[in-house]
Amino acid sequence: MTPTSPSWPGLVLTHLRKDLRIEWRSRDAINSMLFFALLVVVLFSMAFDPTRATSREIAPGVLCVATLFASVSALNQAWAREIRHQVLDALRMTQQSGGGGGAAMFLAKVLANFLFVAIVQLILGPIFFIFYNLHPLGDTWHLAVVIPLGTWALVANGTFFAALSIRTRNREMLLPLILFPIFLPALVAMVLAVKTILTGDGSDPHLLWIKILAGYDIVFTTICLLLFDTVIEAE
Amino acid sequence: MKKLALALLVLGIVALMLWGFYQAIYVAPDDAAQGAASHIFYYHVPHGMLCYLFFTINFVASVLVLAWRKNYPARALAADAWALSGAEVGVVFCSVVLVTGPLWGRPVWGIWWTWDARLTTTLVLWLIYVSYLLVRKFAAGSEMQTLAAVLAVFGAADMPINYLANRIWRTQHPSPVFGGDPDAGLKDPRMLHAFGWNVLAWAIWGLAILAFRIYVQRRQQSIETAETTAALAAI
Numbered sequence: 001m002t003p004t005s006p007s008w009p010g011l012v013l014t015h016l017r018k019d020l021r022i023e024w025r026s027r028d029a030i031n032s033m034l035f036f037a038l039l040v041v042v043l044f045s046m047a048f049d050p051t052r053a054t055s056r057e058i059a060p061g062v063l064c065v066a067t068l069f070a071s072v073s074a075l076n077q078a079w080a081r082e083i084r085h086q087v088l089d090a091l092r093m094t095q096q097s098g099g100g101g102g103a104a105m106f107l108a109k110v111l112a113n114f115l116f117v118a119i120v121q122l123i124l125g126p127i128f129f130i131f132y133n134l135h136p137l138g139d140t141w142h143l144a145v146v147i148p149l150g151t152w153a154l155v156a157n158g159t160f161f162a163a164l165s166i167r168t169r170n171r172e173m174l175l176p177l178i179l180f181p182i183f184l185p186a187l188v189a190m191v192l193a194v195k196t197i198l199t200g201d202g203s204d205p206h207l208l209w210i211k212i213l214a215g216y217d218i219v220f221t222t223i224c225l226l227l228f229d230t231v232i233e234a235e
Numbered sequence: 236m237k238k239l240a241l242a243l244l245v246l247g248i249v250a251l252m253l254w255g256f257y258q259a260i261y262v263a264p265d266d267a268a269q270g271a272a273s274h275i276f277y278y279h280v281p282h283g284m285l286c287y288l289f290f291t292i293n294f295v296a297s298v299l300v301l302a303w304r305k306n307y308p309a310r311a312l313a314a315d316a317w318a319l320s321g322a323e324v325g326v327v328f329c330s331v332v333l334v335t336g337p338l339w340g341r342p343v344w345g346i347w348w349t350w351d352a353r354l355t356t357t358l359v360l361w362l363i364y365v366s367y368l369l370v371r372k373f374a375a376g377s378e379m380q381t382l383a384a385v386l387a388v389f390g391a392a393d394m395p396i397n398y399l400a401n402r403i404w405r406t407q408h409p410s411p412v413f414g415g416d417p418d419a420g421l422k423d424p425r426m427l428h429a430f431g432w433n434v435l436a437w438a439i440w441g442l443a444i445l446a447f448r449i450y451v452q453r454r455q456q457s458i459e460t461a462e463t464t465a466a467l468a469a470i
Contacts, residue, residue: 164382168374177369181362182389185396188355219392227385230301234381 008100015108022081023116029077033070033120040066041124045131059132060194064187066124068154071117072176075158078109079166088232102229106159110224114155121147137200142210146197149213150190153220157182160224164231182220189213248440255429255436263429275339280412281434282331283357285441289325290364290394292445293318297387300380308377312456315380318387319371320448322364324441329361344407353408356397363390 006014023029044062048054082088091101128134136143158179165174193209259277266273296317303311336354337347348354367390371383401408 164370164385165373167378167382168370170373174370174373178366178386181359181366182393184359184362185356185393220389223388223392227301227388230381231385234378234385 008104011101011104012108012111015105016111019108019112020115023112029074029113029116030119033074033116034123036073037066037070037120037124038127040069041128041131059128059134059198060191062132063124063128063194064150064191067117067121067151068180068183068187070120071113071154071158072179074116075113075155075162076166076172076175078113078159079163083166092233100229102232103225106163106225106228110152110156110159110221113159114152117151117155118148121151134198136198138197139200140197142197142207143194146190146193146210146213149210149217150186150193153186153190153213153217154183156217156221156224157186160228160231163228167231167234186213186216186220189216244443248436248443251432251436252440255433258429258432263426264423269339269343272339272342275335276412277429277433278437279332279335279339280430281437282328282335284434285438286325286328286332286360287394287398288438289321289328289441289445290360290390291321293321293325293364293367293387294391294394296321297384297391300384301388304377304381311377311380313453315384316449316452316456318384319452320445322367322387323448324445326361326364326368327444328437328441329357329364332357333361349407351406351408352400352403353397353406356393356400360390360393360397363393 041062044058044066048058079088087105091105094101158175161178161182162175165171165178168174189209189212193207193213196209255277259274263274263277265271266276296314299314300311300318303314336357340349341347363386367383367386370386371379373379374382400406401410
């Protein structure tokens with residue numbers, strides 16, 4: 001007598017609620033990411049002494065790199081809790097594994113981490129604009145598309161490779177080593193798209209970089225979802 | 236007999252490469268615009284084409300590892316040897332592309348390197364496969380083979396981006412000589428011959444190294460299997 005197994009979206013929702021509740025009670029990930037990203041932004045603004053003209057050129061890169069470093073520090077911890085509480089082993093013992101249970105858990109974790117990074121960016125964004133004296137010259141509303149797309153690329157791949165690297169020796173070391181090369185095309189697309197928006201130089205009239213970023217997201221998220229059960233079951 | 240055949244094979248490959256060298260350096264005429272530096276083309280482009288070949292071997296073998304790892308572990312082990320060898324030889328070929336490119340760029344462009352789409356994606360491709368080789372160092376056993384195979388799928392997703400880079404965008408890197416514009420291509424038959432001979436020579440050389448590497452890896456695997464069996468028998 002097996003109880004009725006929950007639907008796939010139900011699984012995702014359950015995992016997501018659990019992750020959000022844990023984060024709401026501890027706020028470990030958001031606080032550490034926020035402070036770390038803030039430090040990176042401050043460090044760069046001291047190292048480069050941004051004046052108005054140059055700041056628009058380098059600002060997108062600084063924002064992306066700050067997010068990147070901050071997320072890696074949090075993503076390394078994302079699966080540590082699940083390992084500690086044997087969640088992955090439990091998943092393998094249930095009928096969910098193979099039936100997309102791993103993929104559901106992965107998607108929930110991506111959504112949760114995406115939310116955390118988005119909150120960090122929302123808080124950091126205004127500070128960032130103040131520190132760098134930014135005054136965007138292009139279509140500012142495009143930022144609302146570019147930043148989430150780039151963040152999604154980072155978080156989806158990052159969550160996936162955190163799960164992969166946690167199974168190896170010197171796990172914390174390995175995540176950036178795998179993630180950065182894979183993420184580089186998205187980083188380039190994101191930086192160039194943001195630069196076009198900030199400088200308003202009209203160098204990208206067909207929004208090619210945004211389209212590439214969206215395509216990258218679709219392709220890599222699909223691969224992640226398809227291969228996640230394989231990573232969980234690797235032995 | 237076996238040794239004789241092997242020696243003849245090595246001699247044949249060396250002779251073929253010398254013939255390719257003679258064709259590329261002495262027979263093929265200088266390019267009208269680029270002068271003597273144009274001869275680098277006969278090394279740069281064949282290596283670029285062949286590194287796709289070896290990364291594709293790596294991809295196909297990795298997919299087979301994932302497909303066979305549960306039901307046919309022995310076959311999966313063989314496929315893993317192919318995957319590892321493909322990645323290693325591919326990285327060597329990709330390195331040659333990355334070295335010969337700047338050697339050509341310096342006299343023709345006046346700069347060693349520029350961050351255009353083709354050059355950047357080639358560097359990314361190289362970085363991804365180096366990280367693939369690193370993952371293989373950081374984990375052990377069949378778990379490592381599965382994780383590495385998963386990473387190889389991501390690397391393969393970057394290959395089309397690299398291939399299309401100078402077809403989609405107008406890059407500083409020259410547009411494709413083959414499979415691009417109808418009026419592109421090598422006009423002088425001596426250039427075409429030099430190019431063809433070098434593709435052939437380097438392909439056979441690369442495949443020979445690949446075969447040798449697979450052979451070494453298979454020996455290594457059988458030693459490890461024998462050691463495990465002996466250790467289990469001693470209990």
